[in-house]
Amino acid sequence: MTTGHLSYFWAPWCTRCTAVSPVVSSVAQSNDLTVEMIDVEQSPDEARRRRVFGVPTIIATAPDGSTYRRSGSLTDTDLQRLADFAIGDGSGRPPINLDEGLRLAAGVALAGIGIVSSTIGLTALGVLLAFASVANRLRRDRYPSS
Amino acid sequence: MKQNEATWERITRVVIGVALIGFGFASLGGIGGAVLGAIGLVLLATGVVGTCPIYAALKFSTKPTT
Numbered sequence: 254m255t256t257g258h259l260s261y262f263w264a265p266w267c268t269r270c271t272a273v274s275p276v277v278s279s280v281a282q283s284n285d286l287t288v289e290m291i292d293v294e295q296s297p298d299e300a301r302r303r304r305v306f307g308v309p310t311i312i313a314t315a316p317d318g319s320t321y322r323r324s325g326s327l328t329d330t331d332l333q334r335l336a337d338f339a340i341g342d343g344s345g346r347p348p349i350n351l352d353e354g355l356r357l358a359a360g361v362a363l364a365g366i367g368i369v370s371s372t373i374g375l376t377a378l379g380v381l382l383a384f385a386s387v388a389n390r391l392r393r394d395r396y397p398s399s
Numbered sequence: 400m401k402q403n404e405a406t407w408e409r410i411t412r413v414v415i416g417v418a419l420i421g422f423g424f425a426s427l428g429g430i431g432g433a434v435l436g437a438i439g440l441v442l443l444a445t446g447v448v449g450t451c452p453i454y455a456a457l458k459f460s461t462k463p464t465t
Contacts, residue, residue: 329402351406355413355447362417363443370425382447 257339259288262300262310270309273327277311280329284336313339356386402449403460412446415439 261277263270274290281288293300293308303312310324313335321338323331330352360383367376404412419439423432445451454460 351409352447352449355409359413359417359443359447363420366417366421366425370421372425375420375424 257286257313257315257341259286259335259339260291260303260312260314261288262291262293262303262305262308262312264293264308266294267308269326273309276327276329277332280332280336284333284340286336286339311335315339315341353386357383360384360386401455403454403462404445404449404451405461405463408461409446409449412442416441416443416446 259277259281261274263274265271277288277290280286291299293305305312305324307324309327310322311327311332312320312322314320315338321335323335360379360381362379363382364376364379367373367379416439420436420443421439423435423437423439426432427435449462
């Protein structure tokens with residue numbers, strides 16, 4: 254089984270990419286992962302092959318070949334989740350993390366309190382919070398690397 | 400915003416926040432309940448986000464640096 258790795262697609266004209274690049278390298282290094290930095294200007298064919306339409310985009314590949322990707326703004330939490338997926342057992346889904354877990358638990362608790370006390374505002378807030386945790390989960394990559 | 404709360408603190412804030420919201424809005428009612436509920440909402444929000452504006456202003460953090 255091969256090891257997991259990260260692929261970071263960037264462009265020289267993208268200021269956000271330039272700011273995130275060192276963080277990507279740092280996360281890869283601290284998690285003992287290799288990272289390939291792909292300049293979409295220099296390698297447009299590779300970007301096209303991997304269905305990368307915007308920068309920055311990072312694709313995490315797990316040891317079993319399954320991938321997850323994230324495009325646009327990348328927080329430290331997103332990068333660590335992608336790194337965790339890349340070094341994980343390749344079960345196909347990134348593990349639920351603290352942010353998602355807290356949002357989901359708080360949302361369910363609030364919705365439950367709202368329903369029991371017939372407070373529509375609390376119920377709505379709880380449902381929104383729980384939905385936000387589910388909606389924020391990383392998207393499974395529909396475009397495999399090979 | 401950079402997160403500045405440790406895991407234990409985030410969980411504590413969320414639990415206490417939900418409890419205050421439940422007790423304040425759903426149980427107590429009135430102005431006192433609204434105040435408790437508002438405090439609970441603030442605790443819940445800062446716990447979920449992981450960032451406390453007061454900590455940020457004081458340049459303080461309970462989050463481990465490693």
